[in-house]
Amino acid sequence: MITLKEIANEAGVSIMTVSNVVNGNLSKVSKENAERIQKIIRERKYIPNSTARSLAKKNSNIIAIILRGDQNENTLQSPHNAALVGIMIQKIQSLGYYTMVNIVQSQDDISKSLRTWNVEGAIFLGMFDDEIERIYQVNNVPMVFIDSYSNVRQLSNIGIDDYKGGYLAAHYLTKHGHQKIAFVGPPTKHNGVIQHRFAGFCNGLKEMGISLNPHHQFTLESETKAEDIIEISRKISVDHRDITAAFVTSDQIASYLIHGLHANHVNVPEDFSVIGFDNLLISTQITPQLTTISQNLTEKANLSVDVLFKQLKSPDAPTESLVLDVALIERGSVAPIMQQS
Amino acid sequence: MITLKEIANEAGVSIMTVSNVVNGNLSKVSKENAERIQKIIRERKYIPNSTARSLAKKNSNIIAIILRGDQNENTLQSPHNAALVGIMIQKIQSLGYYTMVNIVQSQDDISKSLRTWNVEGAIFLGMFDDEIERIYQVNNVPMVFIDSYSNVRQLSNIGIDDYKGGYLAAHYLTKHGHQKIAFVGPPTKHNGVIQHRFAGFCNGLKEMGISLNPHHQFTLESETKAEDIIEISRKISVDHRDITAAFVTSDQIASYLIHGLHANHVNVPEDFSVIGFDNLLISTQITPQLTTISQNLTEKANLSVDVLFKQLKSPDAPTESLVLDVALIERGSVAPIMQQS
DNA sequence: CTGAAAGCGCTTACAG
DNA sequence: CTGAAAGCGCTTACAG
Numbered sequence: 207m208i209t210l211k212e213i214a215n216e217a218g219v220s221i222m223t224v225s226n227v228v229n230g231n232l233s234k235v236s237k238e239n240a241e242r243i244q245k246i247i248r249e250r251k252y253i254p255n256s257t258a259r260s261l262a263k264k265n266s267n268i269i270a271i272i273l274r275g276d277q278n279e280n281t282l283q284s285p286h287n288a289a290l291v292g293i294m295i296q297k298i299q300s301l302g303y304y305t306m307v308n309i310v311q312s313q314d315d316i317s318k319s320l321r322t323w324n325v326e327g328a329i330f331l332g333m334f335d336d337e338i339e340r341i342y343q344v345n346n347v348p349m350v351f352i353d354s355y356s357n358v359r360q361l362s363n364i365g366i367d368d369y370k371g372g373y374l375a376a377h378y379l380t381k382h383g384h385q386k387i388a389f390v391g392p393p394t395k396h397n398g399v400i401q402h403r404f405a406g407f408c409n410g411l412k413e414m415g416i417s418l419n420p421h422h423q424f425t426l427e428s429e430t431k432a433e434d435i436i437e438i439s440r441k442i443s444v445d446h447r448d449i450t451a452a453f454v455t456s457d458q459i460a461s462y463l464i465h466g467l468h469a470n471h472v473n474v475p476e477d478f479s480v481i482g483f484d485n486l487l488i489s490t491q492i493t494p495q496l497t498t499i500s501q502n503l504t505e506k507a508n509l510s511v512d513v514l515f516k517q518l519k520s521p522d523a524p525t526e527s528l529v530l531d532v533a534l535i536e537r538g539s540v541a542p543i544m545q546q547s
Numbered sequence: 548m549i550t551l552k553e554i555a556n557e558a559g560v561s562i563m564t565v566s567n568v569v570n571g572n573l574s575k576v577s578k579e580n581a582e583r584i585q586k587i588i589r590e591r592k593y594i595p596n597s598t599a600r601s602l603a604k605k606n607s608n609i610i611a612i613i614l615r616g617d618q619n620e621n622t623l624q625s626p627h628n629a630a631l632v633g634i635m636i637q638k639i640q641s642l643g644y645y646t647m648v649n650i651v652q653s654q655d656d657i658s659k660s661l662r663t664w665n666v667e668g669a670i671f672l673g674m675f676d677d678e679i680e681r682i683y684q685v686n687n688v689p690m691v692f693i694d695s696y697s698n699v700r701q702l703s704n705i706g707i708d709d710y711k712g713g714y715l716a717a718h719y720l721t722k723h724g725h726q727k728i729a730f731v732g733p734p735t736k737h738n739g740v741i742q743h744r745f746a747g748f749c750n751g752l753k754e755m756g757i758s759l760n761p762h763h764q765f766t767l768e769s770e771t772k773a774e775d776i777i778e779i780s781r782k783i784s785v786d787h788r789d790i791t792a793a794f795v796t797s798d799q800i801a802s803y804l805i806h807g808l809h810a811n812h813v814n815v816p817e818d819f820s821v822i823g824f825d826n827l828l829i830s831t832q833i834t835p836q837l838t839t840i841s842q843n844l845t846e847k848a849n850l851s852v853d854v855l856f857k858q859l860k861s862p863d864a865p866t867e868s869l870v871l872d873v874a875l876i877e878r879g880s881v882a883p884i885m886q887q888s
Numbered sequence: 889c890t891g892a893a894a895g896c897g898c899t900t901a902c903a904g
Numbered sequence: 905c906t907g908a909a910a911g912c913g914c915t916t917a918c919a920g
Contacts, residue, residue, distance in 0.1 A: 207605075207662070209897055220907040225899070236905060251685075256663040257601040258897035261912045264548075266598065275637065282633025283828070285626065292623025295650050296616065304660065307648050309636050319645065321548070322597040344592075432831060461832035468834045487624070490773060491802035492833050493809045550913055561891040566915070577889060599913035602896045 208250050216250070217243050228254055256304075266324040268304045269514065271295070272316060274332035275309035279428075282309075285458070285486045286503065287331055290352065293507035294329060301515065312337070317344040327514045330354075335397060348517035350510045355397050362517065362525040364510040367532050368399045369406035371499040374534045375453040375481045376410025378497075383543030384451040384479060387411065388422045390438060390463060391455030400455055403483065407453050422449060432462050439466025442478075450543055451479035457486045457498055464492065464539070475541035485535055494538030501532050549591050557591070558584050569595055597645075607665040609645045610855070612636070613657060615673035616650035620769075623650075626799070626827045627844065628672055631693065634848035635670060642856060653678070658685040668855045671695075676738060689858035691851045696738050703858065703866040705851040708873050709740045710747035712840040715875045716794040716822045717751025719838075724884030725792040725820060728752065729763045731779060731804060732796030741796055744824065748794050763790060773803050780807025783819075791884055792820035798827045798839055805833065805880070816882035826876055835879030842873050 210228070214221040219239060226234045227243045235243075246252075260266040271291055275281045282288045295305045303326070308319050312334075320328060327348040333341070335356040341349070342359060350362045379387050394404040408418050424438045439462075442449055454460040460482035464474045472478050475494060482489055485500030509528055517523045551569070555562040560580060567575045568584045576584075587593075601607040612632055616622045623629045636646045644667070649660050653675075661669060668689040674682070676697040682690070683700060691703045720728055735745040749759050765779045780803075783790055795801040801823035805815045813819050816835060823830055826841030850869055858864045 207897090211897075221898080222907055223905085226906095229899090234905065239905085251658075253659055253662045255602070255665070255897050257598045257607065257665060258912090259899075260598040261596070261602055261914085262897080262899040264912070280630055280633040280637075282623070282629045282636075283626070285624070285629070288623045288626070288629035288633075289621055291648075292621040292629075292650065295623075295648055296621075299650065304664070305648055307632075307636055307646055309633070309640065317592075318594055321594045323645070324596070324598060458828075458832070461829075465832060465834050465836065487799075488802075488829060488832060491799070491806060491829060493806050495806065548913090552913075562914080563891055564889085567890095570915090575889065580889085596913050599896090600915075602898085603913080603915040605896070605915095 207255065208252050209255070210252075213243065213246055213250065213252055216246050219243065228252075260324055264324065265326055267302065268306055268323050268325050269298050269511075270306045270308060270320060270323075270325045270328040272308045272310055272319070272328055272330050272333075274330075274334070274337075275311055277311065281332065285488070286456075286484055289486075289503045290331065290507045290510075293504055294511055297508055297511040301511070316341055320345055320347060327518045329510050329514060348514055348521075350514045350517075352506070352510060353399050355399070355402065360525050361527070362513050363527045364506055364513065364530070365399070365528070366501045366506065366530045368402035369409075371483060371501075371532045372403040372406030372408075372453065373410035374406075374499060374532070375483075376407045377414065378534055379451045379453065379479060379481065379540065380411065380414040380416060382451075382479065382540055385416055385543075386419070386422065386449045386451075387416070388424055388442060388446070388449050388452040389418060390424045390435075390452050390459060391426060393425050393427075394423070403455055422446070426459065435459055435462035436466040436469070439463050439472075440470055443467055443470035443472040449478075451481075451540070453481050455483050457482040457484045457489045457496055460496055460498070460539075461488055461492050464496075475539050479540040479543075481534075481540060489535075489537065497537045497540045498535050499532050500535045502530060506530055548596065549593050550596070551593075554584065554587055554591065554593055557587050560584065569593075601665055605665065606667055607645075608643065609647055609664050609666050610639050610852075611647045611649060611661060611664075611666045611669040613649045613651055613660070613669055613671050613674075615671075615675070615678075616652055618652065622673065626829070627797075627825055630827075630844045631672065631848045631851075634845055635852055638849055638852040642852070657682055661686055661688060668859045670851050670855060689855055689862075691855045691858075693847070693851060694740050696740070696743065701866050702868070703854050704868045705847055705854065705871070706740070706869070707842045707847070707871045709743035710750075712824060712842075712873045713744040713747030713749075713794065714751040715747075715840060715873070716824075717748045718755070719875055720792045720794065720820060720822065720881065721752065721755040721757060723792075723820065723881055726757055726884075727760070727763065727790045727792075728757070729765055729783060729787070729790050729793040730759060731765045731776075731793050731800060732767060734766050734768075735764070744796055763787070767800065776800055776803035777807040777810070780804050780813075781811055784808055784811035784813040790819075792822075792881070794822050796824050798823040798825045798830045798837055801837055801839070801880075802829055802833050805837075816880050820881040820884075822875075822881060830876075830878065838878045838881045839876050840873050841876045843871060847871060 210221040214224045273281045298305045329350045331352045338356045353365045354363050394401050482496045482498035485498050489496035489498045513526045551562045555565045614622045639646045670691045672693045679697045694706045695704050735742050823837045823839035826839050830837035830839045854867045
């Protein structure tokens with residue numbers, strides 16, 4: 207590894223002068239020296255040692271992306287998370303920073319990763335409220351959360367209008383004549399995106415004079431277990447033939463549901479209508495293409511980095527909580543009920 | 548930040564003794580001291596400063612995952628890459644290391660990221676042959692490549708039997724009576740996975756006395772542009788009604804193709820058979836479920852980390868090139884030709 | 889078993 | 905504009 211000292215020797219100056227050139231403090235260096243040193247730096251392919259720099263400056267140029275993980279689930283298998291992380295990394299890089307990615311289990315000590323590397327800021331995906339509380343207690347770097355509804359304290363959060371998403375779905379289905387509508391998704395009892403989508407959905411129905419039949423709420427214990435979703439399809443097509451439509455909390459689940467319905471000779475949208483959530487690639491890959499609630503992942507990722515850097519640059523900047531809009535995308539998975547057999 | 552020195556002061560010992568305790572060199576410390584110091588470390592929540600440690604040790608505990616990116620494409624949007632990266636991160640963490648993720652454009656200087664942080668090893672996804680050559684010239688950390696067919700030098704690589712994948716597809720389709728078969732995928736002219744899948748496919752056909760009609764090779768310029776795939780569907784269903792089946796180089800592309808065929812009133816598998824590649828989640832989310840060539844991503848990711856650490860622990864370990872097996876998964880997207888109308 | 893010294897490669901703060 | 909000194913928080917190598 208070539209160092210400041212070697213460059214300084216070769217240029218016949220002190221390491222301070224080289225350091226100033228490396229850091230672009232050209233006002234402190236004579237033009238001749240600056241140019242000569244720059245030439246040597248280029249020729250010798252000098253790369254500053256970030257560990258030394260971090261130690262001296264007590265900061266790092268590292269941003270951490272921290273994902274809530276699970277023993278038996280690959281959290282980056284979720285297209286939503288993967289897309290966000292990919293965009294964030296690119297954005298962080300473009301700002302001259304480095305990205306460390308951590309996947310933490312509940313009991314893991316997040317502060318260790320953050321503190322050991324003097325991480326300058328962190329973006330969190332999928333954390334639970336109680337974890338957020340603990341994270342705040344032990345860390346004081348700028349932090350931004352994605353899709354948190356925690357109200358235990360004022361935090362910077364980038365989320366979407368989950369309530370409106372559910373509300374739009376309810377209105378759209380009822381406008382198409384559906385009355386007996388199912389809700390399919392993870393449990394709605396936790397404070398989070400699912401609960402808000404559910405609330406918007408129920409209130410949307412209520413406005414149309416419909417109340418959700420509790421038996422028509424189908425709860426998945428695990429987000430990604432295909433068998434559970436297939437089982438729900440079976441129940442709907444066998445035990446609940448009166449249901450004509452479903453609002454499903456993710457495109458992923460919706461696609462399995464449609465597959466399962468089809469296997470039970472219930473065709474979408476002829477016999478049954480489905481609305482998904484997210485507007486992921488998969489919503490255009492299946493047949494019929496999925497009518498869904500879209501969220502803008504690119505904006506979500508970029509804004510989260512923007513908000514983080516705002517706080518990073520001015521430590522007393524107020525926390526920011528942004529709610530991005532959602533919209534209903536009409537495709538082929540919903541049909542008016544009149545056409546149904 | 549609490550430091551070694553503070554712990555040493557509080558314990559009334561030198562920082563060396565504390566350092567030995569922190570690093571588990573308990574044979575060098577008296578039992579009483581060790582226990583007292585451990586207690587203080589726990590109470591004060593001491594976390595070693597990795598930047599200082601790295602500087603002193605001239606290494607880091609950081610592994611880099613480097614993905615080939617593209618201006619207008621999110622490389623983590625590929626479920627294949629996202630799943631691999633997720634598993635790798637978890638594995639790297641479980642070994643006590645940290646993961647930095649870089650998404651590089653062609654002209655980017657990879658050695659900068661690697662050298663500035665004293666990165667101890669790197670795993671590369673999606674690099675081209677000429678880039679690999681350059682990477683090797685300027686870096687000397689252990690490196691593992693994923694899915695590279697570069698033969699410019701001996702390198703550690705984890706890949707799959709792409710040739711066999713194509714071969715299996717050809718045999719399976721011909722055994723089901725198909726004769727006029729299309730190949731759909733990215734260009735086959737570059738040395739890489741696609742070329743080998745294509746070669747296996749062509750040779751598989753040849754063994755059955757069939758040669759691929761050059762007009763039946765449909766080439767996609769961009770892997771993910773849905774419109775291009777839909778256009779191919781149109782061509783096949785309108786201009787090439789004699790084609791009865793297709794081997795497609797990814798499940799992603801296959802799903803769009805099936806959707807496009809359907810839009811042109813060609814139903815899979817009744818009118819047309821399709822085999823995909825990867826066995827991603829999507830292959831079970833669409834209707835019909837996709838018959839496809841499966842690769843084991845979990846094994847691929849874990850082995851790549853294993854091989855990297857083998858080289859990292861013994862610097863003169865030979866490079867390892869592993870080829871994982873593939874298998875054909877029978878689902879619903881292929882039907883015998885006799886049943887076709 | 890224990891610790892004083894030197895050094896890792898940088899930056900900060902200061903003197904000239 | 906230039907540089908000598910001190911220090912960031914650790915580890916290595918050595919002496920006791």
